[in-house]
Amino acid sequence: MLDTLNQILIDRFGPFGPLMAMGGLGLLLIVGTIPFMLKKEEDPLTKLKKQRDMKPEDHIALRKKQGGMGDKLEKYKAFLEPQDKEEYSALQLKLLQAGYPGKNAVRTFHFFQFTLGIGMLVLGVLYAWLVNAEDVSTQKTMLTVIVPAGVGYMAPKYWITRRVEARKEEIVNGFPDALDMMLVCVEAGQSLDQSIIRVAREIRAGYPALADEFEIVAQEVKAGKDRIQVLRDMAERAGVPDVASFVTVLIQSSTFGTSIAESLRVYAGEMRDKRVMRAEEKANTLPTKMTLATMLLTVPPLLIILIGPSVYEVYKTLKSVSF
Numbered sequence: 001m002l003d004t005l006n007q008i009l010i011d012r013f014g015p016f017g018p019l020m021a022m023g024g025l026g027l028l029l030i031v032g033t034i035p036f037m038l039k040k041e042e043d044p045l046t047k048l049k050k051q052r053d054m055k056p057e058d059h060i061a062l063r064k065k066q067g068g069m070g071d072k073l074e075k076y077k078a079f080l081e082p083q084d085k086e087e088y089s090a091l092q093l094k095l096l097q098a099g100y101p102g103k104n105a106v107r108t109f110h111f112f113q114f115t116l117g118i119g120m121l122v123l124g125v126l127y128a129w130l131v132n133a134e135d136v137s138t139q140k141t142m143l144t145v146i147v148p149a150g151v152g153y154m155a156p157k158y159w160i161t162r163r164v165e166a167r168k169e170e171i172v173n174g175f176p177d178a179l180d181m182m183l184v185c186v187e188a189g190q191s192l193d194q195s196i197i198r199v200a201r202e203i204r205a206g207y208p209a210l211a212d213e214f215e216i217v218a219q220e221v222k223a224g225k226d227r228i229q230v231l232r233d234m235a236e237r238a239g240v241p242d243v244a245s246f247v248t249v250l251i252q253s254s255t256f257g258t259s260i261a262e263s264l265r266v267y268a269g270e271m272r273d274k275r276v277m278r279a280e281e282k283a284n285t286l287p288t289k290m291t292l293a294t295m296l297l298t299v300p301p302l303l304i305i306l307i308g309p310s311v312y313e314v315y316k317t318l319k320s321v322s323f
Contacts (some may be wrong), residue, residue: 117149174212182268
């Protein structure tokens with residue numbers, strides 16, 4: 001492949017074609033490296049301090065900036081957004097669970113899909129044109145063009161799916177600690193709304209996704225939205241059974257007039273036990289995984305050591321007999 005590309009460059013640009021290509025590639029690498037060299041990395045401690053000092057309103061505004069590109073795509077709304085309401089709602093919910101709450105998130109998602117798909121298609125066509133030879137079949141050429149386009153089109157979907165799973169895992173890991181902290185705040189005399197704001201501020205350094213959910217709840221309650229509906233929206237956005245059960249506990253506690261502190265204490269204990277069970281489950285699966293790896297890495301060398309000499313002797317005997 002390298003010889004073919006080298007010959008193509010020599011045929012098109014002369015004897016200095018490969019040298020010109022290497023020089024152009026080096027120039028592109030230098031230009032691409034300059035922004036990273038000029039960008040000054042912020043001290044992690046300073047960044048953490050700024051995040052802790054920021055108000056909840058600032059965090060919500062920062063998250064909403066992600067929809068800035070969607071405003072520029074307003075005139076392409078009919079093309080970039082699904083016309084089916086159910087399809088639009090399902091995609092919007094998935095983007096919410098991935099951490100993209102902007103109103104233009106669906107539009108931006110489809111924009112990236114089409115942009116990457118067309119861009120990779122163009123790159124595939126250029127690659128097929130540069131390395132195309134007379135002996136290359138039409139099927140191989142079509143695969144060279146179509147496969148990159150498909151990868152580019154599916155890449156945003158894969159990214160969103162990974163983001164959803166990572167965000168759910170982060171919420172599940174941080175939820176027991178958040179409940180313990182919320183229980184301490186409630187027992188100290190704070191209201192549930194004040195406790196949610198305090199917990200969101202304290203857990204942001206370790207679990208920013210869960211902190212965002214609590215801040216959204218606090219802001220919507222401040223805006224006058226019904227608390228029960230706000231909690232249900234939180235459970236839908238999180239997509240985690242533990243959060244849905246927690247919301248059910250709070251709704252039942254508010255409906256029947258029971259103590260919120262007692263409900264939190266019982267549920268927080270269950271969450272701690274559940275986290276220990278998850279850790280034990282992962283620990284119990286380790287022997288099975290290690291057994292498979294041990295067999296793959298130990299048995300073949302052992303067979304070679306034990307059977308190898310015998311096979312070699314048999315081969316020598318057969319070779320001598322044949323002569």
